[in-house]
Amino acid sequence: MSKATIYDVAGAARVSLATVSRAINNPEKVKPETRERVLRVIEELGYKPNAFAKGLASRKSTTVAVLVPDMSRASIAEMMNGIADIARVYKYSILLYILDNEESTEEDVLKEIIAAQVDGILYLNDEITESQYAFLQTINAEHQIPIVLSNTLYPENDEIPSVSIDYDAAGYEMTKALIDEGRKNIFMVSTVRKYMVNDQKERGYLRAMQEAQLTPKIMRTSGRISINTEHFNEYFRNHNVDGIVAVRDSIAVSFINVARANHVKVPEDISVCGFQNTKYASLSRPNLTCVDVPIYDIGAVSMRVLTKMMNQEPVEDRTVMLDHDIVYRASTKQQKD
Amino acid sequence: MSKATIYDVAGAARVSLATVSRAINNPEKVKPETRERVLRVIEELGYKPNAFAKGLASRKSTTVAVLVPDMSRASIAEMMNGIADIARVYKYSILLYILDNEESTEEDVLKEIIAAQVDGILYLNDEITESQYAFLQTINAEHQIPIVLSNTLYPENDEIPSVSIDYDAAGYEMTKALIDEGRKNIFMVSTVRKYMVNDQKERGYLRAMQEAQLTPKIMRTSGRISINTEHFNEYFRNHNVDGIVAVRDSIAVSFINVARANHVKVPEDISVCGFQNTKYASLSRPNLTCVDVPIYDIGAVSMRVLTKMMNQEPVEDRTVMLDHDIVYRASTKQQKD
DNA sequence: CTGAAAGCGCTTACAG
């Protein structure tokens, strides 16, 4: 019923199966006349090449693996949309691997990926460590399989290309904006776990504070709301805070809530800003000022870079930094346009 | 380097390739002694079966397609985690297909999926229509390929199994809770686009209102925050509202914000509740009362049902409804425990 | 319990 094979097409078009294959994959090598006849038969029969046979014979899968740490981070979903759109344009399928820290280690998953014979790997795990990077390099070298880091970067090394924004600069600008408002006691709220990307934000924050001769203070939270609330409450009792640069929107919103519960006014008494420009930023009251990360584009561009690598095209820029904006809203005093 | 094939294993273990294949796939058909020898060699050589050859020879892919409308809906990411965890247990890979309304129609994507020879399909598109359902049935019948609906249901027909919660009952209970608070002018805020799932919530709402002899009023919004805000503002000027059952948390939070901007107090003057129990619910002020949908479990169970179908095991219950809770928080008066 | 052999549906030099 749906099992038309290349033989059926060849028979119906009265050519050899080699010609059918060429008509599909190297149309220019087939006489237009024949090509059209073949294509028409393909259409009529609803023929779709068997992906396994094709993969086996050609040693190419037209499949890429997307490796993600945990889908539920808001940014990742939107990044997937960008990846999927570009993948579709270039006819790649997406094999999704979600890392859960439980049973299987990342190394196992990567072995699985290799066994699946993907043509390339998109690595969305933003908490990349030295040893993980080294492991990726090994894979890259041993299996000749292109890898791109999506929304992460590994500043010491660009052997594996990466696509993100300049988080260091963004952290700097965001902090500078609060300094320009006259804030003195600006805290960065970062995460306990060390993410490369948050590291960069911290660097930018530190630079801005040092330039302004202010004392930088970084507090680290888990991502969990309930814990944050207590943690932040304590801070209000014991610290003088008039500015917050949070590494994520949701953390910033948590902070706003705690501030207001402590009768501290946002933005009169304290300015709060975040990173990402998720829906949280628009749903919070006051609306959150934040760095607008073009997360869809990061996904799309990193997939595009990967397609180039899979085609052996040269990749001139191995550390792509997309532009970012700062969206000024009501959680800070300074409301530029 | 990494290209050990079944021949290499067979050679090193001094058996035929048939035996190697059996040692992997039907261990009980191989003498324990030989089996262990083979397995040891596999370990040593780091042999991984070539997925394409295996797929081609066996006509099974151990891959499932997950078809999603748009990753960025909050619920889908978490559902994917549930799906992925169970998929891993049963050794299935996930091929991800994201529908964007642009170029390719759903029908094209499904053809692609079939060409990819997946063993099963998980369908997460919650706005399923009659014609889509019919098309899925065709696929099911023609290609003998199992399909499960995840977090959707198609009440008129259970030929295609589905896993969700009883959204009708949940809508009823949520509405009833507001009625029990003494609210009279309870609106349901639903979506312009017709989602099966929201239909169910509306049914439950209507039933509760009718039982209480109250006039049901359904307003429909797009999901976009900016539009909602205007829309809701108008409502406050022209209507008497003392209760809101929103079909999504984010819509409920939008409504809370607009209410407060109009100096209407939540929950003193108006009770507001939503659906899903996302992070929005905890980040809003006041915290949002809502139906807690076990979205991870929905993903996990639907994947489990699919594995059963792929193994030809009988599926007794074709319309699985998982339990749900209502989480009472500060956006409603009645705070049960 | 094990092996020889056919076959899965393609691609791709190699001839012509």
Place this chain on the structure above:
DNA sequence: CTGAAAGCGCTTACAG
């Protein structure tokens, strides 16, 4: 521009 044929790395009756 086209065809015959080998080969990709497995699985699976079929014998034994």
